[in-house]
Amino acid sequence: ALTTPIINAWAFVAIILGIIFYNETISEIQIAAIALIVLGVFATVFKKDAKIAFNEGFFLSVISMLVWGFFFFALKAPVFLYGALVVTFIVKLSTSLFSLPVAIVKKVNLLETRKKTVLLILLVGFLDGLGFLAYNIAVGLAPVSIVAPIVSSVPALSVFLAVIVLKERLSRNQKIGIIATIAGILLVSI
Numbered sequence: 001a002l003t004t005p006i007i008n009a010w011a012f013v014a015i016i017l018g019i020i021f022y023n024e025t026i027s028e029i030q031i032a033a034i035a036l037i038v039l040g041v042f043a044t045v046f047k048k049d050a051k052i053a054f055n056e057g058f059f060l061s062v063i064s065m066l067v068w069g070f071f072f073f074a075l076k077a078p079v080f081l082y083g084a085l086v087v088t089f090i091v092k093l094s095t096s097l098f099s100l101p102v103a104i105v106k107k108v109n110l111l112e113t114r115k116k117t118v119l120l121i122l123l124v125g126f127l128d129g130l131g132f133l134a135y136n137i138a139v140g141l142a143p144v145s146i147v148a149p150i151v152s153s154v155p156a157l158s159v160f161l162a163v164i165v166l167k168e169r170l171s172r173n174q175k176i177g178i179i180a181t182i183a184g185i186l187l188v189s190i
Helices: 003-007 010-021 028-045 056-074 076-082 084-097 099-105 115-141 144-151 154-166 172-188
Strands: none
Touching: 003 028, 003 056, 010 028, 010 056, 010 144, 028 144, 028 154, 028 172, 056 076, 056 144, 076 084, 076 115, 084 099, 084 115, 115 144, 144 172, 154 172
């Protein structure tokens, strides 16, 4: 309940780094929009009964937030140098290689895996790559401080899709969070 909002606050890190290192400027309306997006995501995924405990999980979440923030900020430079497609290909190829040791240790045999499962894995990989490519194209065209908060709103979209596809029910906070996130995404382009 607490890990997801902390990790998805990576946009703050990317925004601050974009302003400091790329001299990006954002308007007051965009600041309000970014706040709506981040608060909306927080409201969407934060559980009422969650207690903040400064334990190992909390600190790992903060480390993850910082790493993701720096990662998404740092992508802008190679995108300008090599293009969005090349950067996407290299990053996705590199990260897929990290799964090989896990597959070997777990003794995963794709030849014995059901066809539906393999197709689902391929679909997920394709969608992940497409989303990452879209992010890289976006940071080539717009400031990181604008693109990052929009991309970090993924949890709100996931909850919204869970309602439509999986027929899950939303809490009042989740409804408010999704509305705030959508409003923020619309406002950030002003």
